[in-house]
Amino acid sequence: MGADFGPVLDWVQQRTAAGMFPTAVVGIATSSGTVELGAFGTTGGRAVRSDDRFRLFSITKPLVGLLVGRAMERGLLSLDTPLRRALPDFGRDRDDEVRLGHLVSHRSGVIEPPLDAAGPLRPYLLAPGRAFTAGAVMAYSSLAFDGITALLDDAVGRGWEEQLADLSAAVGADFTFDEAADPVPLVPLPGFDAARFAALRHPGAGAIARAEDLLALGSSLLAGDGRAVRPATLEMMRRPLTQGVPRLDRLAPWDGHEYGVTFNLRYWRQGLIDPQVFGHSGWAGTEFWIHPELDLCWTLLTNTPDRPGFELDALDNLIVSCAS
Numbered sequence: 001m002g003a004d005f006g007p008v009l010d011w012v013q014q015r016t017a018a019g020m021f022p023t024a025v026v027g028i029a030t031s032s033g034t035v036e037l038g039a040f041g042t043t044g045g046r047a048v049r050s051d052d053r054f055r056l057f058s059i060t061k062p063l064v065g066l067l068v069g070r071a072m073e074r075g076l077l078s079l080d081t082p083l084r085r086a087l088p089d090f091g092r093d094r095d096d097e098v099r100l101g102h103l104v105s106h107r108s109g110v111i112e113p114p115l116d117a118a119g120p121l122r123p124y125l126l127a128p129g130r131a132f133t134a135g136a137v138m139a140y141s142s143l144a145f146d147g148i149t150a151l152l153d154d155a156v157g158r159g160w161e162e163q164l165a166d167l168s169a170a171v172g173a174d175f176t177f178d179e180a181a182d183p184v185p186l187v188p189l190p191g192f193d194a195a196r197f198a199a200l201r202h203p204g205a206g207a208i209a210r211a212e213d214l215l216a217l218g219s220s221l222l223a224g225d226g227r228a229v230r231p232a233t234l235e236m237m238r239r240p241l242t243q244g245v246p247r248l249d250r251l252a253p254w255d256g257h258e259y260g261v262t263f264n265l266r267y268w269r270q271g272l273i274d275p276q277v278f279g280h281s282g283w284a285g286t287e288f289w290i291h292p293e294l295d296l297c298w299t300l301l302t303n304t305p306d307r308p309g310f311e312l313d314a315l316d317n318l319i320v321s322c323a324s
Contacts, residue, residue, distance in 0.1 A: 003323045005036040011318055012300070016040040020310055021285065021302040022187055023048035028298045028319060029215035031223035037211060043185055043303060053176075053183045053208050054301040057282030060207035063175055063217075064145055065104060065262025067152055067163045069229040069237055076155040079104070079261070083147045086154035089126055090147070096134045100151055103144040105241035105259045109134050110143050115205060115283070116197040121146040132248065138259070139248035145204030160203065170227040171220040173213035177201040181208045186284060187304035205283070211299050214288045218297030221290060237261035238278050273317045281312070289316060296323050 005028050012026045023041035025048060027034060039050040056063075071077040079101030083090050091098060094109075102108040109130040117124060125146045131139060149160040156163055161177060168175045179198055186194050200206060217228060224231040240258035256269035263278045266289075279289035285302035298319050 003035070005319070005322045007322055008036065008298075008315075008319055009038040011315065012038065013040045015310075020307055021304070023052075023184055023303055025050055025052060025054070025211045025301045026299070027211035027215050028296070028323075029219045029222075030295045030297075031219055033219050034212060034215045037215075043187065046184070048184060051210055051212065052301075053181045053210050054286060054303060055183050055186065055282075055284055056207045056209055056214075056286050056288075056301075057205045057284050058142070059209075059214070059280045059282045059286050059288045060203065060205050061142075061145060061262045062280050062288075063164060063167070063207055064148055064152075064160070064203055065237060066167060066217075066228055067160060068100070068104060068148060068261060069233040070163070070167065071152060071155050072236075073230060073233055074156075077151060081151060081155070083108075083151065086150040087126065087147070091130070093128045094130050094134075096130075098134045098147070100148065101241060102134045103141075103147045103151075104261045106138045106141050106144065107135050107242065107245060108141060108144045108147065109136070109139075110141060110147070112139070112141055112143050115142060115202070116193040117200065118196065121200060121202065122150075125150075135245075137246045137248045138242050142202065142204035145202075149203040161201070164207075167228060168213070171217050173209065173216045175207050175209050175213055177206050177208065183208045184301075184303050187306070189305070211301050214299040214301075215297065218288070218290050218299075222292060222295055222297060237263055238265060240265055240267070269313060271313045271317075274320045277316065285310075287312065287315075291320065291323075294320065294323055296320070 016024050023043045025039045028036040037050045039048045081100045083098045098108045109132045113124045152160045220227045238260050242258045258265045264280050265278050277291050287300040290297040
């Protein structure tokens, strides 16, 4: 590629030293594989390594989305598949139909519990009531992914975590929900029960991985090798499903992005040098973004949502510029 990503490592190192991140691993890859990987900082006296695992939080969502794409390729699901096909007891008091297309794009109207909910997610999903009519507005939802995985289990005939293991093996990654992976500890967050959250194995937020796992996935998608999903499937997943849909809450204001099949599409961000980018952020400061036209993907993994002064567009523009 001939690119020099030294300035990216310097950018992350300087900001880690200044306290923007307690720890950070940054990695960059092309369709040919990883081209840069660096680790900076400490947490609780533990110096971070480039092969450390982190809690991905909402980067979990596109991982599950790719399982949806794989099932669609086999004719097992479509965006019109109703959730009631897998969960007949869902929404008995609702006069609308929640479909897979609503679930993957935050338009289902399910009532969201805390991310560290007490007990299993399924009772929350099956509880009476709704926040809005399916498809009418958009409100960011992690609980919706319990519905997505119920549809995956039913359609594929194997548990969704087994399906994720298949995806991991296909691309040479190791995505897991097991605490034995020993992720870098989260910075303690007032009001958030990290142990209770971990016990949920949350399908919308609970995955654990290394930077190199995300970069292996990104390289496969950039190469269009079909190991994760076929190129046409990925193109389908990048079509916006939320254009013109009002945003209901503070987590999902329209700020230049839309959602496709679980991917965040930042097409309309005015300050981006290359707006043809898709991926996802995670609550604990994790980032995973793909620039297909530039044959480039990158990830930033850290362990706190409190990143004073961090600007995603600034880092993305730096990486894009170093690649040009």
